[in-house]
Amino acid sequence: MTKQEALFKYVLRLADNALVLGHRLSEWSSYAPILEEDLALTNIALDLLGRAQALYKYAAEVEGAGRTEDDLVYKRAERQFLNILLVEQPNGDFAMTIARQIFNSAYELFFLEELSKSKDPTLSALAIKCLKEVRYHWRHAYDWLLRLGDGTEESHERMQRGIDELWMYTGELFEIDEVEMMLIEESIAVDNSSLHERWNKMVTDAIKEATLSRLTDGYMQTGGRNGVHSESLGFILAEMQYLPRAYPDAKW
Amino acid sequence: MDTQWPLWEVFIQANPGIPHKHAGSVHAADKEMALTNARDVYTRRKEGTSIWVVPSNSIVASNPNDSDMLFDPANDKIYRHPTFYTMPEGAEAI
Numbered sequence: 001m002t003k004q005e006a007l008f009k010y011v012l013r014l015a016d017n018a019l020v021l022g023h024r025l026s027e028w029s030s031y032a033p034i035l036e037e038d039l040a041l042t043n044i045a046l047d048l049l050g051r052a053q054a055l056y057k058y059a060a061e062v063e064g065a066g067r068t069e070d071d072l073v074y075k076r077a078e079r080q081f082l083n084i085l086l087v088e089q090p091n092g093d094f095a096m097t098i099a100r101q102i103f104n105s106a107y108e109l110f111f112l113e114e115l116s117k118s119k120d121p122t123l124s125a126l127a128i129k130c131l132k133e134v135r136y137h138w139r140h141a142y143d144w145l146l147r148l149g150d151g152t153e154e155s156h157e158r159m160q161r162g163i164d165e166l167w168m169y170t171g172e173l174f175e176i177d178e179v180e181m182m183l184i185e186e187s188i189a190v191d192n193s194s195l196h197e198r199w200n201k202m203v204t205d206a207i208k209e210a211t212l213s214r215l216t217d218g219y220m221q222t223g224g225r226n227g228v229h230s231e232s233l234g235f236i237l238a239e240m241q242y243l244p245r246a247y248p249d250a251k252w
Numbered sequence: 253m254d255t256q257w258p259l260w261e262v263f264i265q266a267n268p269g270i271p272h273k274h275a276g277s278v279h280a281a282d283k284e285m286a287l288t289n290a291r292d293v294y295t296r297r298k299e300g301t302s303i304w305v306v307p308s309n310s311i312v313a314s315n316p317n318d319s320d321m322l323f324d325p326a327n328d329k330i331y332r333h334p335t336f337y338t339m340p341e342g343a344e345a346i
Contacts, residue, residue: 034257034279035279035293036278036279036280036289036292036293037289039289039292039293039296040288040289040292043292043296136291139288140288143284143285143288147281147282147285
């Protein structure tokens, strides 16, 4: 693997994470509990889609094979998507969505902080911009975690279920393989494994504060980063890719 | 039964140094949620540099039925406007 191939895969993973989570959150549009929350979730979805677009553009540039960001989104098959499994998990109830946001936003806070120090100027500039957005994503999720966890009996129970069901997808956040290792050496990529301790503390403290509990780390799901997905991703792509695949020359 | 969360009035300051103006209202269960909801509903297009939220039931409003009593007496008191001064040469406003 050349450095260029590693960088392409690295950027693609980040882009796929942002795209798939953005798509998931956009599914709340018009279904959120109240109008204000509808806007909050779709705002966050738009932040993620904007980030995805910038990353796909950069990935296409790195690849240098003439593909565009649209090609990368609409013309890749399921096994070629490299997002982590956590972000493709179904929205479930509102508490489940908040649990996913808690795990992912806490991770991104630390991840982007490190990425902003990257020697790759495009990635570091993007990280600085996204960090502001993610601080708000965390605040949004954290406020809801406290409210639901320390709310009624039913909200407490649902929040706990969300945390428990998604816990086994958090291990993948901290994986590294030869793609990262090659780029960590060049001070381009973030060493995910170094974020685990900070993430653990932040998430555990928040869960405790919300009068909830967390599981101990046990069996963790893995595979998304290498294209092995849960059944959910196929449905997302079917919806997302239908139009450009059915009408390849369609223009807005 | 009213199943909605409490109502909050939202005031947005468009630029530093100018007054906060009423932008609308949001529903929210607590003050933190009121602030984030106001942010998401009213400042998505860079409308603001500062937000105030106030519980709607904390606002004391005049009764429209009292309008005659409260506001009409000012109608014939034009001398309360500073329009009877001669403007010094060169001054655009006093």
